[in-house]
Amino acid sequence: MADTLRVYAGILHARWRIAMSYRTSFAFEITGQAIGQLTEVVVIALLFTRIRSMGGFDVTAVLLMYGFSAACFGLADTVVGQVEKLPQLIRSGELDAMLIRPLGLLPQLCLLDIQLRRLGRLLSGLLILGVAAHRAPIDWTWDRFLLVGLCTVTGAVIFSAIFVAACSISFWVVEGSELANAVTYGGTAFASYPLTIYDRILRRLMAYVLPGAFISYYPTVTLLGIRDPLGLPGWFGWLGPVVALLSCLVAGLIWRTAVRRYRGTGS
Amino acid sequence: MIIEVEGLRRTFRVSEKAGRFRRSHREVVAVQDVSFTVPEGETLGYVGPNGAGKSTTIKMLTGILVPTAGRVRVCGLDPSRQRKKLARRLGVVFGQRTQLWWDLPLLDSFELLRDIYRVGQTQYRERLDECTELLGLAEFLSTPVRQLSLGQRMRGEITAALLHDPRLLVLDEPTIGLDLESKARLRSFLAELNRTKGTTLLLTTHDLDDIEQLCRRLMVIDHGRVLADGELAGLRGSVAAERTLTVDLQEPADLSGIPGVTAIKADGPRVHLEFLPSEVSAAQLITAVAARAEIRDLAVGEASIEEVIRRLYDLRPAPQA
Amino acid sequence: MRAGFRRYSAYRQAALAGVITNSVFGLIRAATLATLFTGATRSSEYTPQQMSTYVWLGQGLLSVVLLWGGWDFAERIRTGHVAVDLYRPWDLQAALLAEEIGRAGYALALRFLPPMIIGLALSEMYLPRDPLIWLLFLISALLSVVISFSLRFMINLAAFWLLDIRGPASMYALVSNLLTGLVLPIWMFPGWAQTAIWATPFPYLLQAPIDVFVEHGSPWRLLGAQLLVTAIVLGAGRLMLRRAEHRLVVQGG
Numbered sequence: 001m002a003d004t005l006r007v008y009a010g011i012l013h014a015r016w017r018i019a020m021s022y023r024t025s026f027a028f029e030i031t032g033q034a035i036g037q038l039t040e041v042v043v044i045a046l047l048f049t050r051i052r053s054m055g056g057f058d059v060t061a062v063l064l065m066y067g068f069s070a071a072c073f074g075l076a077d078t079v080v081g082q083v084e085k086l087p088q089l090i091r092s093g094e095l096d097a098m099l100i101r102p103l104g105l106l107p108q109l110c111l112l113d114i115q116l117r118r119l120g121r122l123l124s125g126l127l128i129l130g131v132a133a134h135r136a137p138i139d140w141t142w143d144r145f146l147l148v149g150l151c152t153v154t155g156a157v158i159f160s161a162i163f164v165a166a167c168s169i170s171f172w173v174v175e176g177s178e179l180a181n182a183v184t185y186g187g188t189a190f191a192s193y194p195l196t197i198y199d200r201i202l203r204r205l206m207a208y209v210l211p212g213a214f215i216s217y218y219p220t221v222t223l224l225g226i227r228d229p230l231g232l233p234g235w236f237g238w239l240g241p242v243v244a245l246l247s248c249l250v251a252g253l254i255w256r257t258a259v260r261r262y263r264g265t266g267s
Numbered sequence: 268m269i270i271e272v273e274g275l276r277r278t279f280r281v282s283e284k285a286g287r288f289r290r291s292h293r294e295v296v297a298v299q300d301v302s303f304t305v306p307e308g309e310t311l312g313y314v315g316p317n318g319a320g321k322s323t324t325i326k327m328l329t330g331i332l333v334p335t336a337g338r339v340r341v342c343g344l345d346p347s348r349q350r351k352k353l354a355r356r357l358g359v360v361f362g363q364r365t366q367l368w369w370d371l372p373l374l375d376s377f378e379l380l381r382d383i384y385r386v387g388q389t390q391y392r393e394r395l396d397e398c399t400e401l402l403g404l405a406e407f408l409s410t411p412v413r414q415l416s417l418g419q420r421m422r423g424e425i426t427a428a429l430l431h432d433p434r435l436l437v438l439d440e441p442t443i444g445l446d447l448e449s450k451a452r453l454r455s456f457l458a459e460l461n462r463t464k465g466t467t468l469l470l471t472t473h474d475l476d477d478i479e480q481l482c483r484r485l486m487v488i489d490h491g492r493v494l495a496d497g498e499l500a501g502l503r504g505s506v507a508a509e510r511t512l513t514v515d516l517q518e519p520a521d522l523s524g525i526p527g528v529t530a531i532k533a534d535g536p537r538v539h540l541e542f543l544p545s546e547v548s549a550a551q552l553i554t555a556v557a558a559r560a561e562i563r564d565l566a567v568g569e570a571s572i573e574e575v576i577r578r579l580y581d582l583r584p585a586p587q588a
Numbered sequence: 589m590r591a592g593f594r595r596y597s598a599y600r601q602a603a604l605a606g607v608i609t610n611s612v613f614g615l616i617r618a619a620t621l622a623t624l625f626t627g628a629t630r631s632s633e634y635t636p637q638q639m640s641t642y643v644w645l646g647q648g649l650l651s652v653v654l655l656w657g658g659w660d661f662a663e664r665i666r667t668g669h670v671a672v673d674l675y676r677p678w679d680l681q682a683a684l685l686a687e688e689i690g691r692a693g694y695a696l697a698l699r700f701l702p703p704m705i706i707g708l709a710l711s712e713m714y715l716p717r718d719p720l721i722w723l724l725f726l727i728s729a730l731l732s733v734v735i736s737f738s739l740r741f742m743i744n745l746a747a748f749w750l751l752d753i754r755g756p757a758s759m760y761a762l763v764s765n766l767l768t769g770l771v772l773p774i775w776m777f778p779g780w781a782q783t784a785i786w787a788t789p790f791p792y793l794l795q796a797p798i799d800v801f802v803e804h805g806s807p808w809r810l811l812g813a814q815l816l817v818t819a820i821v822l823g824a825g826r827l828m829l830r831r832a833e834h835r836l837v838v839q840g841g
Contacts, residue, residue, distance in 0.1 A: 097366050104351075264332050
């Protein structure tokens with residue numbers, strides 16, 4: 001573990017130095033990522049010029065949900081987003097090169113190609129979350145602070161698990177990355193809006209199969225102390241850690257199976 | 268023994284379109300019944316045509332692929348089960364894919380590998396200085412890898428594989444695409460490494476000069492089976508390949524009709540005679556030539572390695588359907 | 589054109605994956621926009637049927653018009669392969685456009701129809717009664733393909749002057765999401781912004797053919813504007829290509 005962290009620090013340092021030697025283009029990339037994220041805020045703002053509530057939630061609540069979704073996705077994307085490259089790595093044989101190093105495959109995948117430009121997305125996500133939380137009528141007791149912090153982390157963990165599980169498909173399907181995109185980016189887009197606007201099948205899928213609802217919807221409901229229109233109890237927002245743990249277990253299992261298949265164990 | 272392989276076998280399942288929606292699966296055998304051992308300090312060349320099973324074998328030795336059947340021990344470890352532990356004792360160089368970080372300076376890649384392999388600072392400095400000197404890396408240590416020439420990059424790759432001081436160095440097509448000078452430089456470095464440190468070398472290659480200059484032992488594989496394995500000299504004898512006698516004659520003479528000679532090629536006063544050692548010895552042949560013309564100079568050559576391998580392929584049993 | 593069609597039909601697996609992605613996003617966007625019709629507020633600009641047509645038509649057209657990607661030509665310029673393209677006895681811009689139209693034809697069959705079918709199955713969509721409108725829509729979509737090609741052609745050509753077009757390309761992707769009407773219909777923007785957006789070429793990539801189809805505004809005016817934009821961007825691309833060729837000749841490739 002300590003070694004992994006050392007390698008992590010080393011690669012971050014090296015990447016940072018590279019980014020700083022191309023300062024202008026790095027700034028450009030970061031801004032680009034941030035603007036991309038903020039476009040969605042424009043969309044929400046424009047929608048709310050014509051509606052007063054979306055699925056029973058006002059603009060503050062929707063922005064809060066969007067903020068959770070954006071911040072968690074940004075964090076997950078920065079830490080594990082590199083698994084997206086899996087199809088390329090398999091095709092070029094670089095994955096084999098990773099297998100002859102004395103580190104786990106997944107840590108290598110996440111660490112070694114870390115993209116600092118993704119910080120743009122993370123920072124804008126955190127900014128949106130911060131502004132939304134600040135504007136919301138919340139009585140800031142310590143447990144609510146804790147809830148925001150906890151949910152940002154567990155939400156990111158859930159997203160990461162979705163990332164890893166979805167990208168594992170590349171071991172089976174050649175064009176797996178786009179399918180994975182449907183799940184990962186689709187998942188973020190889904191988690192950005194109140195669960196109540198979707199029809200029943202989609203809702204169930206999102207709340208229980210891909211646990212996107214635990215990233216933004218339940219935390220927001222709990223945080224604002226609103227009665228859930230779908231009738232689930234208020235403490236549901238605190239279930240994040242449990243769901244995150246479960247997601248990791250499932251994702252880990254899928255990943256293991258995929259890698260075993262790739263290396264040809266027992267096939 | 269640094270490598271022990273016994274009854275190694277690897278099959279792949281290939282799925283094919285069998286109809287509009289149906290898919291049929293077929294087992295393809297990539298490696299079958301391969302057994303060999305390699306003692307420490309050996310230099311082994313592993314050759315065979317594309318698709319013969321070379322890469323698959325290498326992948327099983329390094330722990331990337333799990334064998335379908337058979338036993339593999341490398342450095343005393345089971346590669347597929349103890350992959351990470353083995354990785355610390357093993358250096359691998361792939362000629363066609365990089366171990367280095369494309370957009371980072373070479374030195375950064377080395378430092379990252381130092382951390383990944385947990386190499387101590389003293390040992391790291393020592394190995395790096397040594398390689399920098401012997402391979403002439405100094406001028407491009409701070410250049411991003413993507414800007415390096417292929418020759419420079421390969422020197423970087425080799426250094427990267429040696430930083431953790433492995434006992435066994437596996438090289439997969441290390442000289443592919445390199446110019447003659449880079450090839451020569453790389454070969455002499457590897458030969459030196461084997462001589463001074465006793466590092467075991469296992470290399471696959473298409474360039475038979477690599478084998479000639481680096482390997483004491485040759486293993487030939489085709490259709491997943493080992494066709495031949497042994498010292499180069501022994502292999503030459505076993506396939507009964509022709510040797511060549513080259514003579515410079517004082518004046519042209521007719522040398523046809525000497526028993527055991529299979530081909531004659533005249534090149535001015537210089538004549539090349541190919542002969543089968545099993546039918547006539549070099550000494551007998553020289554005597555026979557001397558009887559017909561005055562010899563000014565002579566040389567006896569071995570069959571080229573290409574010739575040996577070609578003959579091995581000719582001799583192989585028909586592949587089983 | 590035929591070569592373009594054949595080349596792209598090789599990627600059927602990719603097409604399937606793309607359709608699934610497009611459909612997932614279609615579902616989400618349909619759901620968010622449907623909230624416009626619930627509760628007290630009513631949207632005056634589209635009916636619910638038109639809105640659902642807008643969403644699914646947009647998801648389908650996205651890959652026909654090619655909003656994302658299409659930067660291969662810049663790579664040919666960067667690597668110098670472009671010299672070969674330029675010395676062939678053909679009009680480079682026309683040849684690339686023909687290939688692009690072939691690609692669009694393929695996309696129409698494989699990437700446009702499936703989301704439309706999903707949309708039809710899941711929601712009530714507005715479909716024009718007048719066959720003339722269907723024809724006008726096809727023409728409008730074709731013009732969109734040409735405009736999209738021309739814009740990307742120019743950005744690709746920028747590779748002659750810039751080392752790396754990633755900057756402009758990502759800027760283009762960023763802007764086009766919002767300004768083409770992909771994420772929100774242009775009429776949802778405030779009045780001043782609408783005027784400004786319609787003055788750029790972007791809404792003619794997506795919003796224009798959609799509005800022709802759902803009969804939002806006069807189709808003839810939309811087509812007329814599209815024709816004008818097509819002429820401008822094609823002409824500008826031509827001019828830029830000439831400058832680039834000149835540059836290549838002067839510098840000797």
